[in-house]
Amino acid sequence: MPRLGGVGLAQSLALRHPGTKLLYISGYPAGSESIIADDVHYLAKPFTPMDLLRKVREVLDAPER
Numbered sequence: 001m002p003r004l005g006g007v008g009l010a011q012s013l014a015l016r017h018p019g020t021k022l023l024y025i026s027g028y029p030a031g032s033e034s035i036i037a038d039d040v041h042y043l044a045k046p047f048t049p050m051d052l053l054r055k056v057r058e059v060l061d062a063p064e065r
Contacts, residue, residue: 023059 026044
């Protein structure tokens with residue numbers, strides 16, 4: 001995405017569609033966690049398919065923020 005990164009896309013979606021549940025996934029292996037706020041759902045690479053499944057379920061089951 002040459003003009004908009006993942007965080008910008010997520011912010012744009014949240015403004016247009018309040019209540020949309022978002023899951024951030026790192027673009028790089030471990031180490032980028034510090035840029036993610038405590039109140040967002042985040043999954044760091046590397047992860048297994050089961051890790052992804054669990055995290056998606058957690059996000060879907062979470063109350064709206």
